[in-house]
Amino acid sequence: MNQRFDNVDRDTFRPALALPRSVYVHVPFCRHRCGYCNFSVVAGRDYLVDRFLNAIETEIGWLDRQFEIDTLFLGGGTPSHLSPANLERLMAAIRARFSLADNAEVTAECNPNDLDEATASALAAIGVNRVSLGVQSLDAAKLASLERDHTADDVHRAVERARSFATSVSVDLIFAAPGETRDAWQVDLDAALRLQTDHVSAYELTYEKGTQFWNRLNAEAITEADEDTQADMYTHAIERLNDAGLAQYEISSFAKEGHRCRHNEVYWNGRPYFAFGPSAARFVDGVREMNHLSTMKYFKQVEAGERPIDFREQLSPEPAARERLAIALRHVDGVECESFERETGFSVAQLLGKHGPSWQQDGLLVMDDRVRLTSAGRMIYNHISSLIERAVA
Template sequence: MPPRAAYVHAPFCRHRCGYCNFTVIAGRDDLFARYLAALTLELERLPDDSEVDTLFFGGGTPTHFDPAVLEELLRLVQARLPLAPGGELSVEANPIDLTPEKTELLARHGVNRISMGMQSFNARKLAVLERDHRADDIFQAYERVRATTRSISLDLIFAAPGETLADWQADLRQAIALQPDHISTYGLTYEQGAAFWGRRERGELASAEEELEALMYEAALDELTAAGYEHYEVSNFARPGHRCRHNETYWLGREYFALGPGAARYVDGWRESNHRSVLTWMRRLEAGESPVVDRERLPPEERARERLVFGLRRLEGIDRHAFAAETGYTIEALGEVALADFLQHRLLEIVDDQLRLTRAGLLVSDSLWPSFLE
């Protein structure tokens, strides 16, 4: 069965934020038309009848496109990847891009989920994160989108340089007051290759203390669940019926299409990644060549280990019997010593044959995964 999910990467931004290490190109709006032409060539490589249940436009900033370009992007992708009835069509958006014209355009083309990368309402924190919007821009964009879109998600970053626990709690409470359908919370990371990495190495920025970052994460758990949000994945919270169905494709180990520079796909048991350079991705497609730079078929055991780690990110955890039936491996066979250790230290628990993270495990989840992947 072909994948029922697809991701399209739009790499353009007005400005590359200092913490960003994604495939992004800033200040090259002159490449819009060439990008669309190359994407059309990549879409033609897909099998016919590629109907999907979820379609996600990420970036970069898809809403950075001029209205005419954005409309053409939505049109040409949906012509090749039609959305099934009841499907989820998500677009990542920057608050200042959500003008009345673009908001109406998105709704007209069937976009029913907006993921707004607003990160904070705090002016000082927004400046530190090098964001180009203010709190007022968020409120105005939210009001417009709320009138036209079924589901709105807000992205929030915590543990920014100089941020206090009180600052973070204020961000959480302001987000809750808007009553979005979904909220994602991410601790700021310093990725090698991003500007913030170099600034931290030079002593210009300081990472938040681990204890403070843990308190901030726990504040998110407490504030959001108390407000009626279901904590369904390590970093994600949703009102009933508003989980991100597209991202659950990844966490459940299902296959998916992906297009655009740097995009990674999983189709017919093969994992492939496109070239991260926007220009190289374009040139390869223009020359009739494949944009793929890495390709591998994971052995069954490696697929099972990956399935285990992604599945444990979901708060529901993993049904041990279903996992063994699906992968051919028991969880014990993949990491008996690590599993026993994590259960003993109450980082994992088994409830009704579901293996899942405890609250203590949530706080250190990233440090657990290597033990299951080795």
């Protein structure tokens, strides 16, 4: 263990706080709400778009100066649901306080059936250079069961349009949908690979409380894939995507060389970021804040001149270091031990406690100058991260 930090007072240690160089903006509009979705979304209420843009202009305008940023992520909801004029207005609000560094990554989440010529031109004009398409599947029956309103043809057209202006195109996929078999997932994944995108995010379907899918699951109207099938599907995805040149770099993320999502890497590396809009979560000056999930409550607070914050916490040094380590282990590269200790005041070995040696012995974790999970460790990431976040010295 590195001895240079033995004199650190671990109750009061505060890492040197860097200025954020990343911004997330949550655009809550969608045509309809998909049955599995628990995001902060207002579906079918486009008359609120003006009110949203006013609120975003106000919220961003509360910053008292200009910042330079390396990554901007327009997420949602569905940013591509905004009209070209409204996309332009949104970017003007962002640029009022944020200038984009040379070579900045600017991502927009898009629904395949939104990406017509006009929207693609507008996204290109405002500087979007990375498109993340909410594809989820190319199988008609699975798309219907997920309540998606696009077709495989829409996806092919959208990928072509995205390629015409973006330097990086990503697709989101879902596996373990209700009734989906391993064979069906293989066929679906192969269809997605034929799109030859630069990046794929593959997520296992989760049944979140409060969603239609949660209610149906509890009413036994749909069934969840069993754990073995889920693990099988995930393993197949890793192998197939890696074989196709999309190397896994995070639990759910796969990229060709040079196409990792730089914005998401900010989160996994424990770096700070600004965020605006309903439900947006930020990490600035060592403080985590989250805006109100309810879009209406977000509007009302901003319109009343109040910051729309629902939740705020500044973790004490040890929980903050534990959280940072747990998040970093999502990344296949893990984290460099010495810089982790320098920045948090805690050594990795100390935080892993008795689990460190036993996870290494069981082939779940590797520790040299870096600490990272093996592929077996990533299979049980949720279990490992919960033990790290719980104090166990």
